[in-house]
Amino acid sequence: MHVLVIGAYGSAGSAVADTLTEHVGSEIDRLTLVDDGDPGGGLCIRNGCMPSKEVLSTAAHRFQARVDDRLAGDPPTIDLDRVVARKDEHVDRFAAHRREAIHELTDRAGVEFIHDTARFVDDRVIDIDGDRYEPDYVVIATGSSPSIPDLPGMDAVEPMTSKDVLAATDLPDSGVVMGFGYIGLELVPYLAEAGVDLTVIEHDARPIDEADPIFGDELMTLYREAFGVDILTNTTEQRIESTDDGGVRLYVDDEDDQTDDRAIEADALFTFTGRRPSIDRLGLDTTAIDPGAGWVDDTMAAVDDEQVFVVGDANGKEPILHVAKEQGFAAAENILAHHAGEPMEPYETVHHHVIFSGASVYPFARVGHTPETADAAGHEVVTATRWAKDDGVFTVKDLPYGLARLTVDADTGTVLGYQGLHAHSDTMAKTLQVLVENELDVREVPDRAYHPTLPELLDGLLRETASKLA
Secondary structure, three states: OEEEEEOOOOHHHHHHHHHHHOOEOOOEOEEEEEOOOOOOOOHHHHHOHHHHHHHHHHHHHHHHHHHOOOOOOOOOOOOHHHHHHHHHHHHHHHHHHHHHHHHHHHHOOOEEEEOOOEEEEEOOEEEEOOEEEOOOEEEEOOOEEEOOOOOOOHHHOOOEOHHHHHHOOOOOOEEEEEOOOHHHHHHHHHHHHOOOEEEEEOOOOOOOOOOOHHHHHHHHHHHHHHOOOEEEOOEEEEEEEEOOOOOEEEEEEEOOOOEEEEEEEEOEEEEOOOEEEOOHHHOHHHOOOOOOOOOEOOOOEEOOEEEEEEOHHHHOOOOOHHHHHHHHHHHHHHHHHHHOOOOOOOOOOOOEEEEOOHHHOOOEEEEEOOHHHHHHOOOOEEEEEEEHHHOHHHHHOOOOOOEEEEEEEOOOOEEEEEEEEOOOHHHHHHHHHHHHHOOOEHHHOOOOOOOOOOOHHHHHHHHHHHHHHO
């Protein structure tokens, strides 16, 4: 069997490569790894979660120094040149490590790496620099790129994407932000701490669609009060134009103010409007594969060709690093199963997300069910909610924003889900993942904390839900 992986440097592609390399010489005769990244290293490392956390750490340090009224004097300013230089240094090192790890796989006989562009020319026929390959299985792991909305007038402006922000050593004095999802929630506080006066366009009543409404409301309070961001809710972009001084003028319909064609002027437009699969250069039009809605099933196999697997951001399912890696592992196992004539297993996972909102000082984490999704799944639930401002540990550590909610099955006591928008919720999410994925009874979790630590919040949630069961 011959397997060819397109996009081997990325998180999903490298997961496939690592898994399949162990089977070269037995189930697999030949494994071809291809990537044209220059220098390469994967989206997450070069332009995604790794560099974004680097710049967010700068914003976090300034924010916490700025809002602590026990500290005297003006807050420091962010040195963008130093931020980007340090970010580039770290990113280059991380990317080099990823490339080295992929190249080391070729030490095994039967594994080859090709640093070039791969393109389909027929069903499972791949052209690489004039050479044709006809593998038994193809894995597409080509990642994603920023999506620019198709708004009238967009051709006349030059929006800044997340990639542009991460590389910027100079930022405008003001900006209007389109896109208040994961990317916007993370980068808006960074821009605010860097001195950019921001207006954010939110299509709905609040952000964080995956959470109970109370979390989106609390986050907006944080952004408005602590970061000074103007957030326009229930607002829709209509058209945009450039101004005589090189800025932008965005026209919006504002349902809250009953305003049509309200004009917002700023020095720059930031488009944090999601990402789209990077598959345009693959030549899929020469194959039976139609990359439309639902084109990849839960086994990670293409619906139109079950010997082509699409993993990570390229399939458009859930563009998140850890999901991409898990999809890669699942695809590798399903390739082996399909070749052996065994049924392929769908990739299934417990919901587990983290958004590094609030300059990463106040991240949002969700593991498992919300009360709403638990009810839809047939559970009768009890819940507990705790606010950071009411918890002494958060108060003495000067981390007053946020809340957490635990969802438990009312009949069995099984911990079904956790939502947290508060300091260190990202770290606590691992503990909750253990509880949720192992279906633990809330009454059996040890009621013991190390005082005074922020996870005491979790003890309070566990005690309250356990008492409601009793």
